[in-house]
Amino acid sequence: MGHDPFGAHELRTDFRGFDVLGSLHAQLSQHQNQRIGIDCSKLFWIDGHLAAPLMTVISQARLRNNNITLQNLPDDVKLILKKNGLLLNRAVDSYRTTIPVQLFGLDEEVIFADYTRRHLRRKEMPKMTPALLGKIFEGIDELFANCALHSRSPVKVVATGQFFPRGERLAFAISDGGRGVDGSLKAAGIAYRSPEDAIDWAMQSNNTSRQGDIPGGLGLKLLRDFIELNGGSLLVTSNGGVWRQSGSQVQKSRLRNPFPGTSVVFEIKTDDEHVYDLKSSPDPRDIW
Structure with a gap:
């Protein structure tokens, strides 16, 4: 029975949060055929949606035939993870604040599209025309298509x-445990100095005329424009690279221990009074 501590007091959607997940992956990578309890006694906060990249780290460890459990979770954290279904004995989400944890095979894009439309059509979303909302969902679908x-x-x-x-x-x-943006670019014959530069290249809208198997621009041009107007954020972590857009500002950084795959997190400000219409966005024919 191995025993690994969770190396942080909180897990938030920032560089530090993914550095902790990379560190946990590095620790778990040393084990195979083990029963491992991850001691979470010092973890007093988790952004609920980070259950997705946390699950990717755990799934990677299970590939090596490890039995992984989260142990000594403080009550508040345990409740969050019971409400969204990361922990099996679910708690009732009476305030409807969680979008449930769901796992998808790589061929389940139709099921994924149904899931996002069911759970993201919420009254808290900023007001937007049906046409624009449809394009936002297409952008999210393309995240899955890239996986x-x-x-x-x-x-x-x-x-x-x-x-x-x-x-x-x-x-x-949304999180996968794959070869990462830099890994798929490298496989297509495009080499980058750093994983964060590879993400930056993939996020540029002008990189959409691709030959054969070269990855698309993550389908995120319209999402990026929306995030900029809304003042939200978009965080892409892939292998050792971290790329973040907050409003119109972009930052890049490097993890000490790589995350095993690619995770994309977008946050929308829901107190936004702006009414969004495709007319105020770029022509969709230029995007898709």
């Missing part, structure tokens, strides 16, 4: 989300 086409993930894709009423924000996360 399916390029990740070669040996574990299932995980999605979940969380609404924070006090913070007035809605967060959604």
Whole structure:
């Protein structure tokens, strides 16, 4: 029986949060055929949607025939993870703040599309025309399509989300355990100095004229424009690279211990009074 501590007091949607997940992956990678309890006694906060990348780390460890359990979870954290279904004995989510944890095979894009539309059509979403909302969902679908086409993930894709009423924000996360943006670019013959530069390249809208198996621009041009207007954020972590857009600002950084795959988290400000219409967005024919 191995025993690994969870190396943080909180897990938030930032560089530090993914550095902790990378560190946990590095520790778990040393084990195979083990029963491992991850001691979470010091973990007093988790952004609920980070259950997706956490599940990717656990799934990777289970590939090596390890039995993984989360132990000594403080009550507040345990309740969050029971409400969104990461922990099996679910708790009732009476305030409807969670989008449930769901695992998807790489060929289940139709099931994923149904899941996002069922759970993200919420009254908290900023007001937008049906046409624009449809395009937002197409962008989210393309996140999944990228996992399916390029990740070669040996574990299932995980999605979940969380609404924070006090913070007035809605967060959604999708995570795979694949070869990463830099790995799929390298396989297509495009080499990058760093994993964060590879993500940055993939996020540029002008990188959509691709030959054959070269990854698309994550389908995120319209999501990026929306995030900029809304003042929300978009965080992409892939292998050792972290790329974040907050409003119109972009930051890149490097993890000490790589995350095993690609995780995309977007957060929308729900107190946004702006009414969104495709007319105020770029022509969709230029995007898709």
